[in-house]
Amino acid sequence: MPVLALASTAALLLLLTVPVFLALIGGTYLSHAVYGPPVPAMVFAQQMVQGVNKFALLAVPLFIYASAIISRGEIGKRLLALVESFVGHIRGGMALATVVTCALFGALSGVGQAAIVSLGPLVFPVLLAQGYSRGFAMGLILTASTLAMLIPPSVAMILYALQATSSVESGFLAGLGAGLVLLVCLTVYAVGYARRHRIPGSPRQAWRARLGALRGAGLALGLPLIIFGGIYTGTFTPTEAAAGGCLYAILVEVLIFRSLSLRDLWTLTQETAGTISALLIILAAGAAMSYLLTLQQVPQQVAGLLNDRSRFEILLIVNLTFLLAGMVLDPNSAIIVLTPIVLPAAVAAGVDPVHFGAIVVLNIAIGMITPPFGINIFTAMVTFRASYGEIVGALRPFILVALTALALVTWGEALVMALPRLLAG
Amino acid sequence: MTQLSVTPGAGRRVTAATGRLLGHLDRLVALLAGAVLIGVTVLLTVNAAARSLGVVLFSGGPTLAGLLVLWLTFVGAYIPARRGGHITVDMIGDRLPAPAFRALRVAVALVAAGLCAVSARIGWEFAAFRFASGQIDQMLFIPTGWFYAPLPAGFALCALAWLHAAAAAIWGDG
Amino acid sequence: EIIMKAGFLTPIQSPRGQGAELMAQMIHDSANCDIAVQLYPSSQLGGTTDLIEGMQIGSVEMSILPAAFMVGFQPLVGILDFPFYFPTDKESLLAFYDSAAMRTLLDTTEEKGVKSLAMWHTGYKTWTANKPVVTLADYKGLAARVMPSEIIKEQDRLLGMQAVDMPFSETYTALANGAIDTQENPIDTNFFMKFHEVQDYVTLSYHGTLDQIVSVSSIFWSQLSPECQADVQAAVDAGGRLTAEKTDAVIANLALPAFKASGTEVVEVPDTARAEIAAALLPEIKAYYVKQNGEAGQTVLDAFDAEIAK
Numbered sequence: 001m002p003v004l005a006l007a008s009t010a011a012l013l014l015l016l017t018v019p020v021f022l023a024l025i026g027g028t029y030l031s032h033a034v035y036g037p038p039v040p041a042m043v044f045a046q047q048m049v050q051g052v053n054k055f056a057l058l059a060v061p062l063f064i065y066a067s068a069i070i071s072r073g074e075i076g077k078r079l080l081a082l083v084e085s086f087v088g089h090i091r092g093g094m095a096l097a098t099v100v101t102c103a104l105f106g107a108l109s110g111v112g113q114a115a116i117v118s119l120g121p122l123v124f125p126v127l128l129a130q131g132y133s134r135g136f137a138m139g140l141i142l143t144a145s146t147l148a149m150l151i152p153p154s155v156a157m158i159l160y161a162l163q164a165t166s167s168v169e170s171g172f173l174a175g176l177g178a179g180l181v182l183l184v185c186l187t188v189y190a191v192g193y194a195r196r197h198r199i200p201g202s203p204r205q206a207w208r209a210r211l212g213a214l215r216g217a218g219l220a221l222g223l224p225l226i227i228f229g230g231i232y233t234g235t236f237t238p239t240e241a242a243a244g245g246c247l248y249a250i251l252v253e254v255l256i257f258r259s260l261s262l263r264d265l266w267t268l269t270q271e272t273a274g275t276i277s278a279l280l281i282i283l284a285a286g287a288a289m290s291y292l293l294t295l296q297q298v299p300q301q302v303a304g305l306l307n308d309r310s311r312f313e314i315l316l317i318v319n320l321t322f323l324l325a326g327m328v329l330d331p332n333s334a335i336i337v338l339t340p341i342v343l344p345a346a347v348a349a350g351v352d353p354v355h356f357g358a359i360v361v362l363n364i365a366i367g368m369i370t371p372p373f374g375i376n377i378f379t380a381m382v383t384f385r386a387s388y389g390e391i392v393g394a395l396r397p398f399i400l401v402a403l404t405a406l407a408l409v410t411w412g413e414a415l416v417m418a419l420p421r422l423l424a425g
Numbered sequence: 426m427t428q429l430s431v432t433p434g435a436g437r438r439v440t441a442a443t444g445r446l447l448g449h450l451d452r453l454v455a456l457l458a459g460a461v462l463i464g465v466t467v468l469l470t471v472n473a474a475a476r477s478l479g480v481v482l483f484s485g486g487p488t489l490a491g492l493l494v495l496w497l498t499f500v501g502a503y504i505p506a507r508r509g510g511h512i513t514v515d516m517i518g519d520r521l522p523a524p525a526f527r528a529l530r531v532a533v534a535l536v537a538a539g540l541c542a543v544s545a546r547i548g549w550e551f552a553a554f555r556f557a558s559g560q561i562d563q564m565l566f567i568p569t570g571w572f573y574a575p576l577p578a579g580f581a582l583c584a585l586a587w588l589h590a591a592a593a594a595i596w597g598d599g
Numbered sequence: 600e601i602i603m604k605a606g607f608l609t610p611i612q613s614p615r616g617q618g619a620e621l622m623a624q625m626i627h628d629s630a631n632c633d634i635a636v637q638l639y640p641s642s643q644l645g646g647t648t649d650l651i652e653g654m655q656i657g658s659v660e661m662s663i664l665p666a667a668f669m670v671g672f673q674p675l676v677g678i679l680d681f682p683f684y685f686p687t688d689k690e691s692l693l694a695f696y697d698s699a700a701m702r703t704l705l706d707t708t709e710e711k712g713v714k715s716l717a718m719w720h721t722g723y724k725t726w727t728a729n730k731p732v733v734t735l736a737d738y739k740g741l742a743a744r745v746m747p748s749e750i751i752k753e754q755d756r757l758l759g760m761q762a763v764d765m766p767f768s769e770t771y772t773a774l775a776n777g778a779i780d781t782q783e784n785p786i787d788t789n790f791f792m793k794f795h796e797v798q799d800y801v802t803l804s805y806h807g808t809l810d811q812i813v814s815v816s817s818i819f820w821s822q823l824s825p826e827c828q829a830d831v832q833a834a835v836d837a838g839g840r841l842t843a844e845k846t847d848a849v850i851a852n853l854a855l856p857a858f859k860a861s862g863t864e865v866v867e868v869p870d871t872a873r874a875e876i877a878a879a880l881l882p883e884i885k886a887y888y889v890k891q892n893g894e895a896g897q898t899v900l901d902a903f904d905a906e907i908a909k
């Protein structure tokens with residue numbers, strides 16, 4: 001019952017509007033004090049620090065910073081004007097462009113929150129201007145951002161392959177398959193929504209105007225060039241690309257576009273630093289909690305549920321387990337802790353480990369946008385300055401879309417395995 | 426509340442005085458946090474650019490960036506703690522009548538201050554232990570205690586912020 | 600009943616995971632011990648130094664960790680990172696681990712609150728790259744992932760390589776897109792990390808090891824009766840033998856075939872090339888070690904030199 005003590009304390013504190021990171025910490029301390037195990041409490045300090053002290057995580061604050069700069073400066077507007085000049089007139093076109101951009105961006109960063117914070121502030125006002133509702137725009141951005149975990153390269157998939165001793169290459173291809181399934185589901189929903197709600201879009205632009213937008217974008221195009229080009233040529237890791245992008249954006253906005261004064265930049269930097277802390281400290285608290293759950297052998301209790309089940313039941317239990325885990329754990333810890341425990345049962349039931357990897361990573365990705373606890377929800381709160389209730393409400397239809405994709409990925413093995421079988425042998 | 430309302434004037438004066446003190450702290454922490462953010466950005470970019478040219482300026486670059494982000498995370502948490510900017514699940518607050526809402530604010534601030542104080546304490550224990558162990562980080566050649574020190578420092582600051590918030594909710598901001 | 604939480608970095612099915620399982624079983628079966636062993640593979644209790652810190656504060660009882668991670672706590676252990684120094688045949692290496700010189704070194708962790716019981720051999724280090732790395736000239740100018748170890752940094756510097764601080768989890772991608780050219784790890788690690796998928800050559804330089812120090816918290820150790828301590832020591836030793844066997848099996852049955860299947864070429868290094876590099880590197884490495892550790896360092900080094908010369 002240590003889990004219940006933890007969960008109910010955290011839930012109560014959350015309900016009383018105690019900040020999320022303190023609710024997690026409070027639940028952890030209480031469960032540890034009552035149920036043990038007898039490790040000194042200062043180990044939570046160690047785990048909180050280690051929860052943030054990860055190189056891959058460095059990309060998140062830097063993308064938050066970059067997005068703060070370009071959304072208040074000119075770069076963001078110019079890039080979007082360019083995209084809009086090409087697809088703005090198509091009904092659902094901007095929604096589609098949002099999904100595809102998030103997918104491309106995810107391909108680079110591998111971190112779900114990065115897409116929300118860097119693309120969110122740019123795309124959001126444009127979607128509103130096109131006539132989409134706030135809720136639709138936020139839900140779309142949040143859900144599309146989870147594609148980052150599926151489209152290769154994906155840290156989550158590497159970690160899975162390590163645990164499953166399956167091929168990373170095949171895992172990447174399976175993740176790509178699952179990502180495409182989610183992308184198609186989202187697109188169908190978004191375009192359908194645009195038709196149903198007769199979203200007007202913007203007037204079609206002539207090629208001359210489009211070329212004008214391209215020229216207008218000018219130096220703004222350097223930003224995606226640095227980020228995409230830097231990573232694919234091996235000059236930058238994603239984290240360094242985020243840093244390089246920040247520095248480029250600062251130089252262009254301040255010195256060339258003159259859209260930000262040095263004073264504006266300094267104010268914005270200080271504000272952003274606070275936003276970053278609010279987000280990262282939740283990950284720190286989550287690390288302490290996930291450590292305690294591991295010590296209390298909670299994952300092993302899940303394994304007990306899987307004995308003597310059919311393939312269908314096992315996949316269903318796995319889906320539920322990872323969705324729940326995605327609600328409380330950071331995705332990477334969830335994969336490391338749970339994979340070795342659930343994989344043997346799945347393999348025994350005849351599931352291919354590579355296919356299983358796609359299921360697991362998609363589950364975890366969805367867990368990040370499902371209430372009560374999802375790091376993408378919290379990221380969206382600081383990005384869009386929206387309330388928890390508004391975001392959770394907005395996500396409802398999108399979670400259904402994502403669950404549809406999950407069902408397709410789970411029971412439509414061919415959808416996921418076609419690419420790995422074709423290309424990785 | 427009746428007992429507290431005996432000396433509302435004194436309470437308000439103390440709250441106002443500590444508020445002014447914390448105001449200086451606000452500016453200092455924001456200054457440091459902003460400097461760290463810019464520092465990390467420059468450090469990682471220069472490090473990567475140098476590497477692509479085949480030069481190693483400083484092989485501990487990423488480790489130093491990580492250390493700075495730790496300080497940003499924990500000490501920087503004081504900034505949203507002061508501004509009510511920490512992420513909360515805000516499902517009930519605005520549906521409560523005013524007196525209940527005020528009581529809730531006091532309770533939340535006190536719970537938050539308490540949890541931060543406990544965290545600061547265990548963080549202090551652990552950081553002190555790390556410094557005492559004499560362990561040296563193998564990339565930066567500094568005691569590993571510096572990786573843990575931001576936790577007690579940050580949580581102690583947050584505890585102060587919430588204590589002040591509780592006082593302000595009881596006696597007013599002055 | 601005392602709980603013994605044992606943490607290590609690799610998955611349970613890795614050779615050291617299987618060694619740990621055997622050890623756990625033997626401790627469970629011991630009539631002299633009343634210990635419940637809980638294994639935490641895959642860095643579940645923490646990545647690197649947090650496990651050692653954990654033993655010091657009493658949140659972890661046992662860790663099975665590459666010796667390099669102990670160096671921040673006990674710099675003398677850095678001698679285990681010496682390149683092109685240790686015997687390249689396994690039997691001589693294991694005999695060396697049983698020597699008095701090694702015991703003297705392991706005992707130096709006790710002042711740090713950690714009792715080191717044994718070394719587990721998990722394979723010799725190799726270089727992966729998109730070219731063979733055989734002679735001194737081959738190393739020059741490569742960007743290499745450096746481990747957090749002063750000695751290894753010094754090794755990279757003397758080899759003329761550019762030492763890049765690259766987190767382990769990002770190494771696969773960094774090798775794939777060329778952010779780094781090479782990295783050093785035992786064959787089975789290269790296999791488990793799938794580095795062969797993104798590298799054309801694995802050079803069997805055997806220039807060192809990343810062998811594991813199996814250590815326990817002194818607090819925990821002092822709670823055990825001498826009989827139980829002897830049984831735990833025996834279980835650890837048995838786990839070590841199994842780990843070394845399983846490592847060989849993984850290399851022969853899984854890793855090398857997988858390298859072959861993915862078109863990764865395996866390159867041998869002749870003894871002459873190894874001797875040439877050793878002659879170029881070791882004098883400076885030894886001087887660095889002694890400068891860093893003073894008289895204690897000289898004593899350990901002399902004992903090691905004498906034992907290796909045998």
Ligand code: NA
Pocket residue numbers: 106107108109110111147148149150151152153154155
């Ligand atoms: Na990705």
Ligand code: NA
Pocket residue numbers: 326327328366367368369370371372373374375
């Ligand atoms: Na969730």
